[in-house]
Amino acid sequence: MATDKNSLQLVTNGILQENPIFKLALSMCPAVGISTTVVNGLMLGIAVLFVQVFSSVTISLIKDFIHPRIRIPTYTLTIATWVTVIDLTLAAYFPAAYAQMGIFVKIIVAFAIITMRLEMFACKESVPASFWDGLGMGLGFLVGMVVIGFVRELLGSGAIFGYDVLGFKPLLFFILPSAGFFVVGLMMGFFNWIEASYAKRGKK
Amino acid sequence: MMIKNRLNLAVWFWAAISALVLCSPAWGAGIVASTSFGEDNEIIVEFRTPVEVAIAGEAQRYRVFEETDPDILLPVTEVEVADDGTRATLRFADPLNTTSAHVVNAQGIGGLESTTFTVSKSYLGYLLTVLISALLIKNFVFTKYLGLCVFFGTSKRKETAKGMGVVFTIVVVVAVSMSWVLYQYVLKPFHLDYLQIVVFIGLTSLTVQAVDTVLRKVNPVLFKSFGVFLVLVIANCVVIAVPLLMASNEYNYFETLMLSLGAGGGFLLALYLMSSVRERVELARVPEPFKGLPIAFIVAGQFAMAFLGFSGLQLF
Numbered sequence A: 001m002a003t004d005k006n007s008l009q010l011v012t013n014g015i016l017q018e019n020p021i022f023k024l025a026l027s028m029c030p031a032v033g034i035s036t037t038v039v040n041g042l043m044l045g046i047a048v049l050f051v052q053v054f055s056s057v058t059i060s061l062i063k064d065f066i067h068p069r070i071r072i073p074t075y076t077l078t079i080a081t082w083v084t085v086i087d088l089t090l091a092a093y094f095p096a097a098y099a100q101m102g103i104f105v106k107i108i109v110a111f112a113i114i115t116m117r118l119e120m121f122a123c124k125e126s127v128p129a130s131f132w133d134g135l136g137m138g139l140g141f142l143v144g145m146v147v148i149g150f151v152r153e154l155l156g157s158g159a160i161f162g163y164d165v166l167g168f169k170p171l172l173f174f175i176l177p178s179a180g181f182f183v184v185g186l187m188m189g190f191f192n193w194i195e196a197s198y199a200k201r202g203k204k
Numbered sequence B: 001m002m003i004k005n006r007l008n009l010a011v012w013f014w015a016a017i018s019a020l021v022l023c024s025p026a027w028g029a030g031i032v033a034s035t036s037f038g039e040d041n042e043i044i045v046e047f048r049t050p051v052e053v054a055i056a057g058e059a060q061r062y063r064v065f066e067e068t069d070p071d072i073l074l075p076v077t078e079v080e081v082a083d084d085g086t087r088a089t090l091r092f093a094d095p096l097n098t099t100s101a102h103v104v105n106a107q108g109i110g111g112l113e114s115t116t117f118t119v120s121k122s123y124l125g126y127l128l129t130v131l132i133s134a135l136l137i138k139n140f141v142f143t144k145y146l147g148l149c150v151f152f153g154t155s156k157r158k159e160t161a162k163g164m165g166v167v168f169t170i171v172v173v174v175a176v177s178m179s180w181v182l183y184q185y186v187l188k189p190f191h192l193d194y195l196q197i198v199v200f201i202g203l204t205s206l207t208v209q210a211v212d213t214v215l216r217k218v219n220p221v222l223f224k225s226f227g228v229f230l231v232l233v234i235a236n237c238v239v240i241a242v243p244l245l246m247a248s249n250e251y252n253y254f255e256t257l258m259l260s261l262g263a264g265g266g267f268l269l270a271l272y273l274m275s276s277v278r279e280r281v282e283l284a285r286v287p288e289p290f291k292g293l294p295i296a297f298i299v300a301g302q303f304a305m306a307f308l309g310f311s312g313l314q315l316f
Helices: A007-017 A029-033 A038-065 A068-093 A095-101 A104-110 A112-122 A127-157 A179-203 B002-026 B123-137 B148-153 B158-187 B193-218 B220-233 B238-249 B253-281 B293-308
Strands: B032-037 B042-047 B062-066 B069-074 B076-081 B087-092 B102-107 B114-119
Touching: A007 A127, A029 A104, A029 A127, A029 A179, A029 B148, A038 A068, A038 A095, A038 A104, A038 A112, A038 A127, A068 A095, A068 A104, A068 A112, A068 B193, A095 A104, A104 B193, A104 B238, A112 A127, A127 A179, A179 B293, B032 B114, B042 B102, B042 B114, B062 B076, B062 B087, B123 B253, B148 B220, B148 B253, B148 B293, B158 B193, B158 B220, B158 B238, B158 B253, B193 B220, B193 B238, B238 B253, B253 B293
Parallel strands: none
Antiparallel strands: B032 B042, B042 B087, B062 B069, B062 B102, B076 B087, B102 B114
16 A cells, blocks of 8 residues: 655645644643753654654565564564664763753653554555655654743743743743643644634635 | 452562561661651660760761761761660751661760661651652652653543553553563663663563453453553553663662552552543533643643642651
């Protein structure tokens, strides 16, 4: 079975129609836990992007040799290998950011979104298609993390990328860890509202 | 079958705990009968035989340090000895970190040139602290924000919440116990620390597969109601977070067991609380765009704030 979408459609699908955070509501843990600043969101987004692309390509390459009954453990071990790679790389070259993200980089291994894309896409499709799909999903996650990080950093500490832009702190509450749930919930509701009013206007 | 297994585990566990409790008084050999922490900045020492009050009351005779930091001496400001000489209270300038063991070296007390003894909290209390900490104070869902996909996915009904929580607890206890053995006896001695992620997640999938196979054959009825949750366990970040915590804290087996029980129980608690609320929210008039997941997130946020109230809780 081959997909009938071209590479651009595969990438935008991950960012818009099937955005992992806002649409599929998968892999929410880092979105709530550490997206207090744009930089944190960006770093973890890049790590997930890396793992997603490389795991998709790997599985797509070896899909003919995987026995269907052991496919889930194979996916898990493939992801674990790539997570170890990015984990050690980040620890070596970006120790400060790595210390802030703590356990969340290692936890990418249990992210539902990556396993799901391997199961639904990479194990059936060609290598280039899997690459583009992985890129789209990874970028979708990255965009979601950066958007949440942007909102939390701007409203919580009045800054972007650590630079003070507002001069005051509108909602200090937003950078507290437990506010992550509120921010994500409110943003989801907001996007639903926009979508609903957009659909209503389309009907009229 | 499963219930019998858990019963066995419980019996074995209590036997081990009581053995530990029975053994602990044997520590304070020599002139010291028992030691304990008093107030924030106090160590209370009881002597077997009365000591000379004047000598025991001299603060400079004592050298006290935490077992993990032998270089940092904690200055003793004052020593109060009971009139009969069987009990001394050492006071310090700053509050002590009572979670770690303290070593006390006393010179010339009770006619001995030097005696050394350690002060620590009762081990049982410490184990319970690890359990309560993983269960409430550092609840994996509400204060560490882990396992959220599964948490929101299975907290719609109380029935599914209970099933998921129980299955998760069993898998996490078994998988983390195996991870501990492998970490202590294979990964650490051979310096294979960088394989942690691969090994821990591999063991978890193995456990899930094994429980799946065994349960399917042994108890098909139970499998029918709990089988669906088994697949979800592997997508839960907590199953990888617990062994990683175990490895970074260098827990021994009992501490690991407590941590995994606390993590599983905490997840069950969080699911049950959440499902109770969500069953009611469905009847409430929620604004259209917030129906479903968004309102669930906001409810979870309120739970997270409530759980902040547990921070600083210290029972032992």
